[in-house]
Amino acid sequence: MSDFDQILVGEEWENTDLSLLETLDHVLNRGLVIAGEITIAVADIDLIFVGLNVMVSSVETAQEVLRKRQMTE
Amino acid sequence: MKLYVYCLAEGVDRLHKSPRGVAGTSVQIVKFEDLSALVSVCRSEAFRVTRKNALAHHEVVQSITKQTTPLPARFGTLVTVQQLQNYVSTHRLAIKAKLAQVRGRTEMNVRMIETITGTDASYESKNENGLGPGTAFLLEKRKKILRDEADVAQKKQLSAWLHEKLGELIKEEKISVVSSETVILAKADHLIERADVQKYRTRMARAIEERPEIRFMVSGPWPPYSFANIELEFSRQFGVT
Numbered sequence: 001m002s003d004f005d006q007i008l009v010g011e012e013w014e015n016t017d018l019s020l021l022e023t024l025d026h027v028l029n030r031g032l033v034i035a036g037e038i039t040i041a042v043a044d045i046d047l048i049f050v051g052l053n054v055m056v057s058s059v060e061t062a063q064e065v066l067r068k069r070q071m072t073e
Numbered sequence: 074m075k076l077y078v079y080c081l082a083e084g085v086d087r088l089h090k091s092p093r094g095v096a097g098t099s100v101q102i103v104k105f106e107d108l109s110a111l112v113s114v115c116r117s118e119a120f121r122v123t124r125k126n127a128l129a130h131h132e133v134v135q136s137i138t139k140q141t142t143p144l145p146a147r148f149g150t151l152v153t154v155q156q157l158q159n160y161v162s163t164h165r166l167a168i169k170a171k172l173a174q175v176r177g178r179t180e181m182n183v184r185m186i187e188t189i190t191g192t193d194a195s196y197e198s199k200n201e202n203g204l205g206p207g208t209a210f211l212l213e214k215r216k217k218i219l220r221d222e223a224d225v226a227q228k229k230q231l232s233a234w235l236h237e238k239l240g241e242l243i244k245e246e247k248i249s250v251v252s253s254e255t256v257i258l259a260k261a262d263h264l265i266e267r268a269d270v271q272k273y274r275t276r277m278a279r280a281i282e283e284r285p286e287i288r289f290m291v292s293g294p295w296p297p298y299s300f301a302n303i304e305l306e307f308s309r310q311f312g313v314t
Contacts, residue, residue, distance in 0.1 A: 020124065022182070022292050027127045030298035031147035034078060034160050 076103065076112040076157055077120065078150040079133040080143035080296070083172045085109040089140065092132045095120050100133050103154070105161040108168060111137060112157075120149055134296045142175045142267075144168065144301040167303045175300055178244060179267045181293035183235070183277065185259040187286060189252075224250045231259055238280040242269050247299055262299035270294050 077095055084107065091100040091111075098113035111133060120126055127148055134145045152160070161168065204212070227250045236243060245264035250257065265273055274291065281289045 019292075020128075023131050024127050026145075026295055026298040027130050027148040028122070029147075030301070031145045032081065032150075032301045032303065033147050034150050034152055034157070 075115050075118070075151050075153055076110070077115045078146045078152060078157065079111040079113075079130060080137060080145045081161070081168055081172075082109050082111070082137055082141050082143040083107060083169070085111075085137065085140055088137070091136050093129060094133050095126045095129045097129075103157065105158065108161055108165070110157060110161070111143070115151065118151070120151070122148070138179075138296050142172070142178060143296060144171055144175065144303075145296045145298045146301075164303060171301065171303045174245070175264065175297040177267055178264050178297065179270065179294035180297045180299055181263045181265055181270070181273055181291065182295065182299075183261045183263070184290040184292075185231070185257075185261075186288040187257040187259075189255055189257065220252055224252055227252065227257060227259065231261065234280075235261055235263075239263070239273065239276050242266075242273050242276065245300055264297060264300050267294065 077098070079094065079100065085102060086104075086109075088100065088102060088111075094100045094113040096113075096115075096117070098115060100111055100113055103110045103112050130148050134143060137143050228248050231250065232246065232248050235246070235248075242265050243263050244266065247262040248259065250259045252258065263273070270293065273293075277289075277291050281287075281291075
């Protein structure tokens with residue numbers, strides 16, 4: 001991926017997954033909307049879900065990652 | 074035939090090097106006088122939201138940032154040449170104003186998660202069991218109002234704290250706060266000068282140390298996705314919807 005991989009966090013997170021979620025959040029939820037012409041097709045449900053709820057999903061994923069890390073420590 | 078639009082930019086006559094676009098398509102420039110759109114010519118009516126396509130969209134937008142700061146389009150923007158032409162001509166002033174606003178700048182994002190420990194008495198009612206549906210509905214409504222008020226207060230506090238820590242680095246800011254009874258989720262999007270990315274990271278790293286009760290994630294630099302949508306400003310400034 002590109003230079004946004006440089007993620008600074010309070011604790012170490014799983015950067016790859018979060019980078020992907022961050023990218024999806026930016027690409028699917030933000031950006032210029034040209035005359036309402038957004039046309040997407042359902043490919044796989046989890047990504048659509050992520051697209052619609054990416055903030056919560058990111059946070060939940062992040063919390064899950066942290067929980068797992070704490071359990072293994 | 075339709076055009077899949079990645080972004081709008083100014084002063085781009087040719088692509089130095091562009092990755093493949095969505096569904097493996099090649100990326101081209103369509104010029105509208107001094108404005109350019111990065112597009113792929115497509116036959117399909119819709120694009121599948123796949124990891125590969127979403128990343129391809131981002132990679133194309135990202136690639137142009139080496140030449141200029143674009144206004145990224147949202148994934149799935151599929152228009153006819155005529156529609157794009159009409160959009161650019163009717164929104165020309167707003168597009169140019171937005172491009173001027175993001176020029177030389179980049180976007181940074183901060184996400185924050187704070188777990189609420191203990192129970193906030195203001196959200197709770199003592200005897201919720203056995204209430205009639207009307208009362209339960211009103212209580213739920215009251216909780217929501219209290220939560221919304223708390224979110225607004227959180228948003229103000231957070232903005233003040235971030236401004237104290239990041240100061241003049243913030244050129245534009247968007248903050249959203251969403252809370253439940255157990256967690257507060259906050260997101261701050263900042264537009265900063267490209268040259269200030271390292272300073273931003275350093276100051277945020279220091280700020281994060283001060284708030285161990287909050288989990289942070291800082292990401293960037295991004296093309297200005299969060300500052301690209303001109304629709305609201307357009308209707309406000311130009312009186313056209």
